Amino acid sequence: MVPIEQRDQYVMQFKPRMGGEQLQPISNSDIIYLEHFLYRTRDYVYSQQIQENLFREKRQKASLRRFEPNQCRICGQLCTESEGFWASLLPWDTSAAHDVKTDSLKYCHFCMDTQTCNNCMAEEKMYIPRELQLEKEPQRRRVCRPAYELLEKYKTVRVDKENPALSFKPELRRLLVLRRIVHKMFDMIKCKLWEEMMAQHGETMFLILRDCYLTFDFICETESLEEELNKYFKKLQSHFK
Ligand SMILES: [Zn+2]
Numbered sequence: 001m002v003p004i005e006q007r008d009q010y011v012m013q014f015k016p017r018m019g020g021e022q023l024q025p026i027s028n029s030d031i032i033y034l035e036h037f038l039y040r041t042r043d044y045v046y047s048q049q050i051q052e053n054l055f056r057e058k059r060q061k062a063s064l065r066r067f068e069p070n071q072c073r074i075c076g077q078l079c080t081e082s083e084g085f086w087a088s089l090l091p092w093d094t095s096a097a098h099d100v101k102t103d104s105l106k107y108c109h110f111c112m113d114t115q116t117c118n119n120c121m122a123e124e125k126m127y128i129p130r131e132l133q134l135e136k137e138p139q140r141r142r143v144c145r146p147a148y149e150l151l152e153k154y155k156t157v158r159v160d161k162e163n164p165a166l167s168f169k170p171e172l173r174r175l176l177v178l179r180r181i182v183h184k185m186f187d188m189i190k191c192k193l194w195e196e197m198m199a200q201h202g203e204t205m206f207l208i209l210r211d212c213y214l215t216f217d218f219i220c221e222t223e224s225l226e227e228e229l230n231k232y233f234k235k236l237q238s239h240f241k
């Protein structure tokens with residue numbers, strides 16, 4: 001922890017895209033980044049690499065044994081219904097709670113894999129990262145348990161200006177501007193208000209960082225993002241009045 005009084009003794013070093021390096025005084029959000037984000041949250045930021053690792057692990061496990069066409073690729077359970085299996089091949093089948101009466105194999109929207117038995121499907125539906133960048137209104141979809149665990153753990157993702165989701169989601173782009181304003185205002189606080197805010201909003205504090213980090217839920221449910229950002233904005237605005 002860098003106490004406010006000693007802050008002037010340190011600088012932040014940045015490497016801009018154009019090359020070279022840039023030194024800047026430490027800001028409030030830098031401290032939040034170093035103290036709370038770098039060591040706690042950043043390990044849970046979703047990336048392509050994490051997704052690839054899960055696929056590789058799954059494929060390796062599956063390659064260790066031979067599977068029948070009607071066998072679950074995760075636990076090896078044999079399923080009977082072949083009709084349901086063909087139905088589960090349809091990726092556009094987004095019916096609500098998946099039917100657990102038949103023991104047909106199910107489609108996992110994350111792995112894009114058709115061979116998962118009922119026991120290996122997660123009960124809760126999740127947003128699929130791939131769809132966030134391709135669809136205007138992504139839906140929560142059925143996924144297998146390993147995919148569920150991964151998506152539960154890695155909920156946050158870094159969104160930069162080039163993110164394709166921004167091209168068809170103007171409201172998200174507008175909110176990212178608001179986020180930037182909140183970030184700038186936060187860095188202007190000179191008193192200990194920010195420590196108070198940190199204690200109060202610890203969960204979503206990544207919203208005030210220099211780089212834009214969002215959870216999948218915030219990207220898909222922009223109303224909740226707006227609500228959260230407005231809370232920060234009002235608090236900071238009343239502080240500067
Ligand atoms: Zn299974």
Ligand SMILES: [Zn+2]
Pocket residue numbers: 108109110111112113143144145146147
């Ligand atoms: Zn899966």
